[in-house]
Amino acid sequence: MDLLQKAYEAGVVGAGGAGFPTHIKLNAKVEYFIINAAECEPLLNTDKYLLSIKSEEMIKGIEEIGKILEAKHLVIAIKEKYHKEIKILKDMIKKLDSKVELFYLKNYYPAGDEQMTVYEVTGRSIPEAGIPLDVGAVVSNVGTVINVYNATFDKPVIEKYITVVGEVNEPCMIKVPVGISIKECIDQAGGTSIGDYAVIIGGPMMGTIIDDEEAIDTHIKKTDGSLIVLPKDHYIVRRKRKPLQTIINETRSACIQCRYCTDLCHRYLLGHKLRPHRVMRNVGMAEQDEEIMKEALICCECGICELYSCPMGLSPRLVNVFVKGELAKKGIRAEKGSKDTQSREMIEYRKIPTTRLMARLDIMKYSDQEIDELKEIKTEKVSIPLRQHIGKPANPIVTIGDKVTKGQLIAKVEIDEMGANIHSSIDGRVIDIKEKIVVETEDNEVIV
Template sequence: MELLQKIIDAGVVGAGGAGFPTHVKLNCKVEFLIVNGSECEPLLKTDQLLMKTKPEEMIKALEEMAKIVEAKRVIIALKNKYKEQIESLENAIKSLDSKVEIFLMDNFYPAGDEQTLVYEVTGRSIPAGGIPLKVGTVVSNVATVVNIYEAIKGNPVIEQHVAVQGDVKNPIILKIPIGTSVIRCIEEAGGAILDDYSVILGGPMMGRNVDKEDLYKEVITKTSTSIIVVPKDHHVINKNRISIEHMINKAKSACIQCSYCTEMCPRYLIGHPIQPHKIMRTVALSENSECIKEALICCECGVCELYACPMQLSPRKMNIYLKNKLREQGVNYQNHQSEINAHEQRENRKVPAKRLISRLNLNKYEYQKVEELKEIEISMVSIPLKQHIGAPSEAIVNVGDLVVKGQLIGKMEEGSLGANIHASINGQVTEVSNKIVINSKYGEEK
């Protein structure tokens, strides 16, 4: 249990997704401990860098994590195209005489969807609406494993690796303090080469899009991975601008019920009872059907919207809209499947990453040279008290306090789901609200 306490103390959360607190996730007993090294969204880079440069740290952390969860098998799953990473990890496994295994996957999307990944590695389909624990598995992300290594050494999560790419002068991976502004990150990459642009925070399929004029609100958090600068009218950006009302009208007039969205849906293909074409029909025709509850088991991967649909419709957006409505009504997904069988055509329907990149009109960025690592000094950070799933942390510093890098400044509420927050630079606290602002030059400016 000592490791779990160290993870709590260090404020480790899932670095690749929504920020689920890691100490809660690892408080279980499983057969498989799997590391998601697929980095499956187009253009993402940071996990690849970590697997190449920190393999021994990863293996050492995994050995400790395996003891906690009593895993019989510990497996790093990554794509077979990551040659350098495979070599680094294999060398580390050998030199540490570890039993950690490597599992290789094809270059398809969404190889990193947790349920798809578990199916690939174990051959087990997680019941719809369930979590990997249901099939004796726990999944962790590469950056999370590296953060656990640091937590073992007593170091909290205060920095993040973030790739800045797309239409910037010098694409780069930065190692930066949490709370750094996204605008500063773009400046560190030489600045945008477009006057008018939008930014994808995360991957192009599941990330969040922010217009240039709203960027001042955005900072790096424990779950940031990538900043992609693209033209304001880029296909990926425009797709997300469509309002739900417009989408429902489009579904009424343009959905031809071809069912490609269902036939290509990764969750449908592992055997889950989700059929987005039926959801589209139900909403378009204002029918009353139980099938809209299937929206609750959509992972929002975007295959239906950005790859499958020939009519440019957005079943994913429809599902997000329905999910929110159902949750407001207190509706939870009830699984009635007695047996789950993956679709017999699943292998043939995996979306090749290369074709996806073309479809997204991202080819021009795919082979961009990205400088591998730059560490930068930051004089001001704005650290959100909620960077994770669960309750916000409670600030334990006040305006005017001097803090040092690594100091606990936001405490997880005792007994609740959450994570600790630490100062990412030395300086003086200048604001405490839903964030803690630290300025290292505060005294000098006065």
């Protein structure tokens, strides 16, 4: 059975970001296979941890995927400051006599944005609304490669490594079954060190935020990699939660058209026609120029303009999200740009140093939290979403009352559909099926 079939059967999706089904992504021939090991959002440590404990799986997985892609270059893009992980990878590459190369990135945000990573490694700008394939590359992240390697041994994706940091008593790395509740993950980190709290699922720039009361009913998915606990009135939480009408009103009254949001936007710097200050003017002045509004469609929502650039505390990112929604109602989508897209000259001088970003985000106090120890978490109940990926949700193939075992297929898609198979992450009995399949161990016996 070939690698793509194995990845399909194991339900492998991109382990970070939107969760693109891997068997579809890897069905290509390219010049570059790039492994995004930048982990560029502040406070995240999961990929670094995986690189240090699973370097052999990593290098072997890259070699296997490289054969399918017929890639000439197998490149791990990693920040040059990750000295320990670089040494481990170098030693493993040597030991396995592998042709995998390392490419060193500076410590800036967003070094791990897929388009920036491709630009750094290849010198090529991906066209607007394009994908790495357009410039001869496929990009996967660290967890995805390890999951593909595991799939060659018929191991499905049922576990995640999660960094838990911020306002918790014992910041840690946990290994959990997919479908465990966020609340249980936080409890395993010694609980919170504050009263009311919010949780960022993902990084501080691009992650989603939930409240403490939502932590019980929100569950870990295949795409999750970190939880950051913050006070509810923290700068990041307040900024991301600003109501839309307030944002629009502020846009009208306070945008001074300084264009810092555009000058520091990495998509603009890559050569894309995305000028957030123009979109802001359109919305603020109700100019309704649809050609300018369409620029919002290529915003990747990295958050630089909102959380770093704007001196007036405005939110071009959220305005872009609003405009995208309005255009989607009219059926207007982003159009693919030219293959000859060239980066702008200033790109080398406008990268955001991560330490400066952290200071701006008011998260420096969490930067030295030690998380070396791994905790393996057991649970009695998991709620596994049928949609953990781009595309259609998986179709349940079990019914309420069925007994299932850890690793058993419980929901599936066809191989030619955009989606991914789902497996039970614990032994137990199915007790509910809606948007999630809920599995509970029997007799309260913990069997993880």
